[in-house]
Amino acid sequence: MFSAPLHFSFTLSSLPPSLPPSLPPGEIAIRVFRACTELGIRTVAVYSEQDRGQMHRQKADEAYLIGKGLLPVAAYLHIPDIIRVAKENNVDAIHPGYGFLSERSDFAQACADAGVRFIGPSPETVRKMGDKVEARSLAISAGVPVVPGTDGPIASLEEARLFAETYGFPIIFKAAYGGGGRGMRVVKEYEELEENYQRAYSEALTAFGNGALFVEKFIERPRHIEVQILGDKYGNVIHLFERDCSIQRRHQKVVEIAPAADLDPNLRDRLTSDSVKLAKQVGYENAGTVEFLVDKHGKHYFIEVNSRLQVEHTVTEEVTDVDLVHAQLRVCEGRSLSELGLIQEQIRVNGCAIQCRVTTEDPARGFQPDTGRLEVFRSGEGMGIRLDSASAFPGAVISPHYDSLLVKVIASGKDMATAAAKMHRALSEFRVRGVKTNIPFLQNVLSNSQFLQSTVDTQFIDENQDLFIMKPVQNRAQKLLHYLGHVMVNGPTTPIPVKAKPSSIDPVVPTVPMGEPPLGFRDVLLREGPEGFAKAVRAHPGLLLMDTTFRDAHQSLLATRVRTQDLKKIAPYVSHNFSNLFSLENWGDAAARSQRCGTNYPDNTVFR
Known part of the structure; x- marks a missing residue:
């Protein structure tokens, strides 16, 4: 136990939750760094070779390279290198963020063996909760209702067949040693059983290094409700109410809401009570989330x-005014919940908060991830809007190594309608160019009458195909800039459709007429002064034009680059043939000097 507050914190919050894909580095790391700075705790970040330019590295007081020579995900999973950096730099504690290692008991144990605090539950608790089969057994022992399922991982397809014969379809395969929607397959009829078993096993093996699966009865059209819990070192556990995470695609959350809309108060009491009961049974310490399915009859499982900390912890913070990361750090120091003022009877829910995960995906193509450089990034902000991001800025490169999360947008209001209106407004202010995003899809969700006026279940996206009818992004400014910068300057990129040779005719040099050039507006200005000049302009019956062709290389955007020595050769012909022009913009060396001095005087404009 620390005798004094932490003075040096090390965050691995860029660690991925699964393999592949994984959360982008930095978003939760920056969130943790900010909390540490507010509490006077010094911070250290780690980064892979490919993430040298990531923003989380700049937000920490110190940053160190790990996993040299490894791929990004492998680098962040290299426990010996992480522990080495921690010991070499006298690190007191490690915050694992959302990372894959945050739910790895061997990593929590490695921290303990190295004398470094793991900001999370004990290694034994992480092991128990990480094993879904054991967690299920613990829930049964605590009297918490569970979905009918196998007692342990199944050893063969035949065991899955026997389960389906006993409980009937639909059933669901789940990875025994991981989450995030990977290794999860719903089977609705016997003919689909073998294919889905093989796919779920393969996904689990790839993502978690272990293909073990267990089988459950699939609850149709449930709501996905989760309860935030917080425990200290002295056996005290509180809840911070619930979040509704029912809006999902392929078992992955898209929009989260706190508190859950139209939730029966008695059901809320059962959910929160069971969560605290289970947490106390295992001696839970630090932050965690207990997840439930609620069927159409109001039964919870x-x-x-x-x-660990959840991606959607933000909405709970907004409605309870409890900083969960502050609490995690203080609990790690040995503070009790009562010392932190976190007493169950004093926790209240105020208003409503909604979180949207803005991702670099194309909803029209099955949410296919998009990669590339962010040419433009302008966020939506304002009252009631919170942004948690790290990789969202102009010039940032969206890497294929990580999950497609770009920025989390959190809107708060007095009720759900107010929060949804703020969120819709904020999303409409976003301008993201260079990669596709799911913003148009999210706007459709926020405008949907079912979403706004009633509860939704996990089938909401699948059953509302109108959500995929999205207004196309016009991107007019970028298209115009591309045209000016590439087509006008460099010429069309498409080849000439015929094998025509360049013209062999030399350009014709015009003959300058003899004698004085015709009079122009400059002559009126010299002869009659400003008043006469203004009178002549007003009396002119047609449109007056100014020619801006003659610019030097410093000022040109369209490659009309004419040097002063060339201007002198061209000027006589122009004087004779374009005397009807109002003026010429004649940019020579003097103009370039005046521009560099920050002035824009028309001292070299020629009137004819």
Whole structure:
């Protein structure tokens, strides 16, 4: 136990939650750094070779390279290198963020063996909660209702067949050693059983290094409700109410809401009570989330515990005014919940908060991830809007190594309608160019009458195909700039459709007429002064034009680059043939000098 507050914190919050894909580095890391700075705690970041330019590295007081020579995900999973950096730099504690290692008991144990605090549950609790089968057994022992399922991982397809014969379809395969929607397959009829078993096994093996699966009865059209819990070192556990995470695609959350809309108060009491009961049974310490399915009859079933901070923790913070990362750090120091003022009877929910995960995906193509450089990034802000991001800025490169999360947008209001209106407005202010995003899709969700006026279940996206009818992004400014910068300057990129040779005719040099050039507006200005000049302009019956062709290389955007020595050769012909022009913009060396001095005087404009 620390005798004094932490003075040096090390965050691995860029660590991915699964493999592949994984959360982008930095978003939760920056969130943790800010909390540490507010509490006077010094911070250290780690980064892979490919992430040298990531923003989380700049936000920490110190930053160190790990996993040299490894791919990004492998670098962040290299426990010996992480522990080495921690010991070499006298690190007191490690915050694992959302990372894959945040739910790895071997990593929590490695921290303990190295004398470094793991900001999370004990290694044994992480092990129990990370094993869905054991977590299920613990829930049963605590009297928490669970979905009918196998007692342990199944060893063969035949066991899955026997389960389906006993409980009937639909059933669901789940990875025994991971989450995030990977290794999860719903089977609705016997003919689909073998294919889905093989796919779920393969996904689990790739993502978590272990293909073990267990089988559950699939609850149709449930709501996905989760309860935020917080425990200290002294056996005290509180809840911070619930979040509704029912809006999902392929079992991955898209929009989260706190508190859950139209939730029966008695059901809320059962959910929160069961969550605290389960947490106390395992001696839970630090932050965690207990997840449930609620069927159409209002019955709830335990599904898993996430023994870490959740991506959607933000909405709970907004409605309870409790800083969960502050609490994590103080609990790690040895503070009790009562010392922190976190007493169950004093926790209240105020208003409503909605979180949208803005991702670099194309909803029209099955949410296919998009990569590339952000040419333009302008965020939506204002009252009631919170942004948690790290990789969202002009020039940032969206890498294929990580999950497609770009920025989390959190809107708060007195009720759901107010929060949804703020969110819709904020999303409409975003301008993201260079990669596709799911913003038009999110706007459709926020405008949907079912979303706004009633509860939704996990089938909401699948059953509302009108959500995919999205207004196309016009991107007019970027298209115009591309035209000016590439087509006008460099010429069309498409080849000439015929094998025509360049013209062999030399350009014709015009003959300058003899004698004085015709009079122009400059002569009126010299002869009659400004008043006469203004009178002549007003009396002119047609449109007056100014020719801006003659610019030097410093001022040109369209490659009309004419040097002073060339201007002198061209001027006589122009004087004779374009005397009807109002003026010429004649940019020579003097103009370039005046521009560099920050002035824009028309001292070299020639009137004829």
